[in-house]
Amino acid sequence: MNISAFRKGASAVALASAAALVLAGCSGSDNNAGGGDGEVTLTVATFNDFGYTEALLKEYSAAHPNVKVVHNRAATSNDARANYFQKLGKSGLADIEAIEVDWLPEVMKYSDMLAPVPEKLHDRWLGWKVDAATDANKNLIGYGTDIGPEAICYRSDLFAAAGLPTDRAEVTALLTGGWDKYFEIGNEYSTRTGKAFFDSAGGTYQGMINQVEAAYENPKNGDVIATDNADVKKIYDEVLAASKTQSAKLGQWSDDWNAGLADGAFATMLCPGWMLGVIEGNAKNVTGWDIANVFPGGGGNWGGSYLTVPAKGKNVAAAQELADWLTAPEQQIKAFGNSGNFPSQNEALTDATLLEATNAYFNNAPIGSIFSERAKAVSVSPFKGEKYFQINDAMQKALTRVEEGTQDADTSWKQWVSEVKALK
Amino acid sequence: MSSTTTAPHGAQSRRRGTRRVGFGGAFSRWDLKLSPYLYISPFFILFAVVGLFPIAFTGVISFMEWDLVRNSGEFIGFEQYAYVLSQPKFWIALRNTFSIFLLSSVPQLIVAVFIASLLDKNIRAKTFWRMGVLVPYVMAPVAVALIFSNMFGDRYGIINTLIQTIGLEPIPWHSNAFFSHIAIATMVNFRWTGYNILILLAAMQAVSRDYYEAATVDGAGPIRQFFSITLPSLKPTLIFVIITSTIGGLQIFDEPRMYDQFGTGGANNQWLTISLYLYNIGWGEWNFGRAAALAWILFIIILLIGVINLFVTRSLVRDEGGHRPPTRRERRIIARDLAASTAPRASQPTDSEVKR
Numbered sequence: 001m002n003i004s005a006f007r008k009g010a011s012a013v014a015l016a017s018a019a020a021l022v023l024a025g026c027s028g029s030d031n032n033a034g035g036g037d038g039e040v041t042l043t044v045a046t047f048n049d050f051g052y053t054e055a056l057l058k059e060y061s062a063a064h065p066n067v068k069v070v071h072n073r074a075a076t077s078n079d080a081r082a083n084y085f086q087k088l089g090k091s092g093l094a095d096i097e098a099i100e101v102d103w104l105p106e107v108m109k110y111s112d113m114l115a116p117v118p119e120k121l122h123d124r125w126l127g128w129k130v131d132a133a134t135d136a137n138k139n140l141i142g143y144g145t146d147i148g149p150e151a152i153c154y155r156s157d158l159f160a161a162a163g164l165p166t167d168r169a170e171v172t173a174l175l176t177g178g179w180d181k182y183f184e185i186g187n188e189y190s191t192r193t194g195k196a197f198f199d200s201a202g203g204t205y206q207g208m209i210n211q212v213e214a215a216y217e218n219p220k221n222g223d224v225i226a227t228d229n230a231d232v233k234k235i236y237d238e239v240l241a242a243s244k245t246q247s248a249k250l251g252q253w254s255d256d257w258n259a260g261l262a263d264g265a266f267a268t269m270l271c272p273g274w275m276l277g278v279i280e281g282n283a284k285n286v287t288g289w290d291i292a293n294v295f296p297g298g299g300g301n302w303g304g305s306y307l308t309v310p311a312k313g314k315n316v317a318a319a320q321e322l323a324d325w326l327t328a329p330e331q332q333i334k335a336f337g338n339s340g341n342f343p344s345q346n347e348a349l350t351d352a353t354l355l356e357a358t359n360a361y362f363n364n365a366p367i368g369s370i371f372s373e374r375a376k377a378v379s380v381s382p383f384k385g386e387k388y389f390q391i392n393d394a395m396q397k398a399l400t401r402v403e404e405g406t407q408d409a410d411t412s413w414k415q416w417v418s419e420v421k422a423l424k
Numbered sequence: 425m426s427s428t429t430t431a432p433h434g435a436q437s438r439r440r441g442t443r444r445v446g447f448g449g450a451f452s453r454w455d456l457k458l459s460p461y462l463y464i465s466p467f468f469i470l471f472a473v474v475g476l477f478p479i480a481f482t483g484v485i486s487f488m489e490w491d492l493v494r495n496s497g498e499f500i501g502f503e504q505y506a507y508v509l510s511q512p513k514f515w516i517a518l519r520n521t522f523s524i525f526l527l528s529s530v531p532q533l534i535v536a537v538f539i540a541s542l543l544d545k546n547i548r549a550k551t552f553w554r555m556g557v558l559v560p561y562v563m564a565p566v567a568v569a570l571i572f573s574n575m576f577g578d579r580y581g582i583i584n585t586l587i588q589t590i591g592l593e594p595i596p597w598h599s600n601a602f603f604s605h606i607a608i609a610t611m612v613n614f615r616w617t618g619y620n621i622l623i624l625l626a627a628m629q630a631v632s633r634d635y636y637e638a639a640t641v642d643g644a645g646p647i648r649q650f651f652s653i654t655l656p657s658l659k660p661t662l663i664f665v666i667i668t669s670t671i672g673g674l675q676i677f678d679e680p681r682m683y684d685q686f687g688t689g690g691a692n693n694q695w696l697t698i699s700l701y702l703y704n705i706g707w708g709e710w711n712f713g714r715a716a717a718l719a720w721i722l723f724i725i726i727l728l729i730g731v732i733n734l735f736v737t738r739s740l741v742r743d744e745g746g747h748r749p750p751t752r753r754e755r756r757i758i759a760r761d762l763a764a765s766t767a768p769r770a771s772q773p774t775d776s777e778v779k780r
Contacts, residue, residue: 082707085492085493085710086492088493089492089493089494089495090495106710110493110494113493250579251684251685252685253685253686254577254684254685255573255574255577255580255581255685256577256578256579256580256581257685259577259579259580260579260580263580265579390709393688396691397688397690397691397692398691400691401691401692404596404598404599404691405596405599406599406600406691406692406694407692422511424507
């Protein structure tokens with residue numbers, strides 16, 4: 001999960017401070033909001049593209065003539081994160097602030113500083129989406145926007161060359177099962193072609209660890225259990241055993257990885273909905289990428305966002321109303337149409353517009369129905385405490401050390417254990 | 425003595441007295457005493473606000489477990505310092521910082537002196553070449569880092585592709601610490617060599633041409649002239665350049681931060697520098713108490729190196745004397761003369777007198 005936070009940040013460090021300044025400037029100017037006769041100016045701060053177009057926001061103003069909505073967009077999730085924590089305890093945040101799942105654990109530490117979502121709305125979202133943003137006092141602090149249910153993307157041309165089935169339904173049948181099944185097919189592919197099956201141990205590990213309910217910390221008291229957790233060690237060993245022959249060893253989001261997407265360096269990868277745009281963007285001229293309605297070991301989610309309402313804001317009630325409206329199924333379907341962000345609302349998943357959506361680049365795959373089914377397959381909401389981010393980051397580095405050949409699996413594991421033990 | 429010194433003093437105050445025009449005596453005196461301080465005060469006031477206060481604040485929270493969001497902290501003494509110093513990561517970061525600093529500064533200065541001396545010669549289109557070397561300096565460091573990081577890609581990077589076409593093994597630019605330092609030092613050199621060239625060139629042009637003429641008449645070739653005239657005259661400028669590149673080198677951040685997609689210094693901390701480590705602790709873990717402690721440690725390191733620099737500088741400047749330091753040959757001659765004249769005299773003064 002940490003990867004996607006850095007993905008967006010790494011290439012735009014210079015923008016970070018500039019964007020923070022811009023945000024500061026924008027949010028500073030809204031201080032005169034709420035004056036006059038019931039006139040309210042609400043600020044909404046998001047990042048990347050949430051699909052909240054001017055036209056969509058105008059709809060709200062049309063229904064609520066006394067409300068003016070100002071939308072500020074940060075360039076990257078990392079910029080938004082820096083801005084969020086620098087101002088959360090002070091002032092200057094927008095009335096509605098978007099947050100990403102990657103830094104949700106950090107936000108949860110300050111859940112008392114956010115206005116909770118009214119109880120009656122809790123049924124709107126998928127259960128695991130709600131669970132992840134609910135604190136110890138049973139307060140839900142985020143209005144779910146989008147999610148990243150995972151499927152498997154594959155290169156049908158490379159599959160054909162290896163004598164594997166290429167049809168979407170056949171590939172789905174081929175890969176249905178646990179991770180052992182996935183690695184078994186991978187082994188078959190690699191022995192036949194001598195090429196890599198998946199992109200990196202790190203990316204694959206992320207899909208596997210997200211199916212473990214309590215991987216690194218004890219949900220009851222937050223104690224670090226990562227180094228003694230047999231599940232973690234098992235996944236570590238499993239993925240590195242497969243990595244020897246099946247991994248292209250290209251760290252996700254690296255320049256080499258981007259080039260590898262177009263180069264056919266690997267035949268499959270774990271694929272949340274938002275990844276489709278990344279693949280298409282990096283491999284425009286490649287035909288053959290397709291998507292199978294399957295994910296090893298059940299379901300998995302990677303990424304997604306929430307809207308939060310800082311309790312210190314000047315127009316908390318009005319902001320809650322707007323956040324409620326923005327994350328309602330109808331609006332989120334429109335946002336999906338605008339930017340492809342996959343909705344997290346139960347009702348939206350059965351919406352006709354969503355189910356009919358297809359993607360021409362991925363061989364006209366019915367992505368709406370595929371990801372809708374993938375979202376329903378997610379059964380585990382992994383617990384992520386305060387140290388989740390650091391432990392997982394250290395683990396990603398441990399896997400990278402083995403893949404780049406600086407250390408063997410045992411040494412790297414031991415270094416990870418000592419790093420985790422030193423955390424405090 | 426006292427009578428001679430008081431006389432001009434009296435004369436001076438009389439002269440000042442006649443210069444007073446509109447203001448009363450007291451005001452004029454205050455004006456004279458305070459104005460200079462008033463004129464330079466904006467800098468110091470600004471420095472106190474944006475420099476001194478953050479430095480002091482950093483010092484305070486470095487002794488605390490600080491929560492940025494709640495803006496509160498718990499005093500824990502030297503625990504943060506102890507933690508940072510006990511981390512193997514810190515020592516690796518220190519090693520990397522010095523390694524990158526040496527790999528960038530040393531070749532950079534040698535190349536800069538060499539190119540500056542070429543530009544100092546009579547060449548066509550002087551201004552074009554002189555501006556040309558400064559172009560990389562104008563580029564934003566992040567842009568430079570992005571371009572170079574792409575070139576240094578392990579598998580699809582242009583440099584490894586070139587290396588492979590001539591039949592050599594690709595270089596592990598990211599997994600090997602030494603090669604990652606070379607790659608990062610290359611970015612630094614690309615940006616800063618031109619800047620140093622211009623400063624050194626300016627110093628070279630200040631050297632009197634008479635020396636060169638005299639040397640030519642004496643039959644010294646260009647190489648001899650470079651080592652005997654140019655280089656010794658550059659000493660004060662070189663010291664300045666070395667100090668600035670030391671400070672810059674120890675704070676290196678942009679290039680290692682942009683070197684891979686995560687910006688945290690590599691899976692095995694191959695190119696983790698001190699300031700990058702500081703950033704990771706502060707803005708990655710939101711642990712500002714610990715980051716502040718690390719900032720102070722970095723400050724002390726820079727201070728130590730500054731003191732060493734000062735001593736080196738002082739001894740060099742003292743050497744220099746009036747015009748230029750004696751060359752090695754001259755020193756040898758002086759030493760021989762000294763030995764010939766003082767040593768025997770000290771042991772057997774009468775003998776030598778007798779022999780003469």
